[in-house]
Amino acid sequence: MRAYDLIQKKRDGAALSAGEIAWLVDGFVLGSVPDYQMAAFLMAVYFRGMTFEETAALTDAMVRSGETLDLGSLAGCAVDKHSSGGVGDNTSLVLVPLVASAGVPVPKLSGRGLGHTGGTLDKLEAIPGFNTALSEAAFVEQVERIGCAIAGQSAAMVPADAQLYALRDVTATVDSVPLIASSIMSKKLAAGASAILLDVKCGRGAFMKTASDARVLAEAMVAIGREAGRRTAAVISAMDYPLGRAVGNALEVAEAIATLRGEGPGDLEALCLVLGGWMLVLGGRAVSPEEGSEELLRRLRSGDALRKFEALVSAQGGDARVVGDPGRLPSAPLRLPVPAPAAGVVAGIDAEAVGLAAMQLGAGRTRKGEVVDPAVGVVIERPAGAAVKVGESLATIHARSEEAGLAAAREVAAAFEIAESAPAEAPVIRGVIRG
């Protein structure tokens, strides 16, 4: 086999066999296929796409490039969860203990965030003492014992993904559905859960701007899961406004705790109940997502979900007192209001602009390895649809310095669209795809 022929085949629009794709990925990881040939191949994939079979074969080859987690010892059907990410998206913090409280094991491996705010690991590390670096044995043991764990993925898992992503990142080949789908799913498959729920975001604050683009990505990922023999479903959800009210690491932890207490923002609770309902279906604990959602609502009200979160924090060395007293979380020295420049109704909030403001406050990172500030961020006080008077605060900026806070306040003010009447309410859930 020659890399040249495989590049040419893809360039000319033909589908590669699973053997050809495996040869290419293996050669790239070993160094026998040079990066310039892989770069040309990736650009050809950008233009020609891949069939579901090719995408599944690519994912499989990536998974086989490294170690995988063996969850065979777990009782029950473990369900993993992935979100394509959005501004203020702390659903994992809520869902992992919530679903585990209903008896479905949730072993969740996560990455560091790049962008607006930290990833799930960064958010959890805002809790004093919380340890996300668990050994494989400790991770599995914790899931067996308390039903859930959240830890960082080992570098020994899916090395092909890290190598391919680094090359895509410098060759303008990131925005390709089969490459995005295989990158996400290779990590999910390597993490070992027998079922996977995907939350694919669409809208202004998401990677996929339209519901139809999100559907294409969701279908590719569900097809990969099906080919790999995992029960997989994808929920397409809107990300036009920031999810919930908080954007920032400790601020989102506090919001997740409030949600687990049954006192969270309505949009966040509603989305968690839908996603969690599907996780219960995939885990065999509900026959329909509606039945699952009802079960989870009971777990929120009974306090089971909050107690599971407390157990999770304790198990991983965190200060569990934050659950009863979120004031123990890191907090920023300055709080600045964002006064409304006009009276009216909040017709929209540009999620991406709010995310960028939070990043510039220090909540997110622009480069791998940067330290994030757990305390800073933005809390929306007037969500979409709310009436506001002139000068009333639209949001609160949590800042380290006045200079940074004032800059963020200007950006957040500009992110608000204030109109005469409320916008028509669009549904948060835009579709579901089942494997």
Added chain:
Amino acid sequence: MRAYDLIQKKRDGAALSAGEIAWLVDGFVLGSVPDYQMAAFLMAVYFRGMTFEETAALTDAMVRSGETLDLGSLAGCAVDKHSSGGVGDNTSLVLVPLVASAGVPVPKLSGRGLGHTGGTLDKLEAIPGFNTALSEAAFVEQVERIGCAIAGQSAAMVPADAQLYALRDVTATVDSVPLIASSIMSKKLAAGASAILLDVKCGRGAFMKTASDARVLAEAMVAIGREAGRRTAAVISAMDYPLGRAVGNALEVAEAIATLRGEGPGDLEALCLVLGGWMLVLGGRAVSPEEGSEELLRRLRSGDALRKFEALVSAQGGDARVVGDPGRLPSAPLRLPVPAPAAGVVAGIDAEAVGLAAMQLGAGRTRKGEVVDPAVGVVIERPAGAAVKVGESLATIHARSEEAGLAAAREVAAAFEIAESAPAEAPVIRGVIRG
């Protein structure tokens, strides 16, 4: 400027500025733009193409990557000539002295061939003593003195082309019109002639299979010449059958000598008169190609063209006695006939198959740096349209060994299509594009 942004811009179908293209090419030559980014860019160009302005800017950047030849000291308008190559294409051997004999300087730099037969340099080196490695000063002095010279291009000219071609060759990005056009034209522009005639072949034996594909390439090259301020024209000519009768280095030299004597194959003479007629127009020695062709026909009949070839051979150290006695050229020890398997009329000869047979005899090279055998090759005895009897020889194989000769004879026999009636004669000239 970042290479990433330029890759993305091309990927998304936008046109790059001349400054952006120059930055990319300069960076690639210097090593600051890594080959994997250039590979992704080239594949994006494969899919998105380039405007004439972009192609001209790419060519210009390539020319500026190395040395260029200064022909400012030449009296008269020097005309260069390029052929996109074909089987048995020895027009340069005829045209350079022919056009020079009519008073238009022809300074021709050539490359080595890769494929069926050698390039022009390999063919000339079949003449004992002929030296194609001239210094710049010697090259220019010879053109001043006798009106023409044929030499190898220095490695210091257009290094960007060599680097880009090497990368295209391993990333399946050779077959792209703007990349082909800029590669050819960068070498022509660096070679310094103020006018350029392009012979773009189309058909079974050519790189471009159809006249419309050849036209697209020709238009791109003529546009580059125009942008660079060179008088440029392109003739599109058919290459369905081998040109002339000879395929092989010394065999083609002998055929060129016969043609310069006015005794060559009709198709070769006719094509040379058309191409040469245009060269006289570009060089300002004729007002129409027809007038130019008539002038050149007179130069063939008067013996001026043959004497100019003799002067060229002598000036470059070759044994000029080959002109009067082609038997002094290297000859192969074995000559084998290719008997016709059936009676009828030659309806077609697959040029590519004949070319491959000649290459396997040793006339061409499959890898850079391979030595070619000057003596071996194929001579067509029965061209398209000729009547044949069973067993009559269709062609003569000039071989080094009986084994190689018999194998070539089988391949050449298979390349002949013998039918009941002659095919309709198709015109050799398929179009002309003027700058």
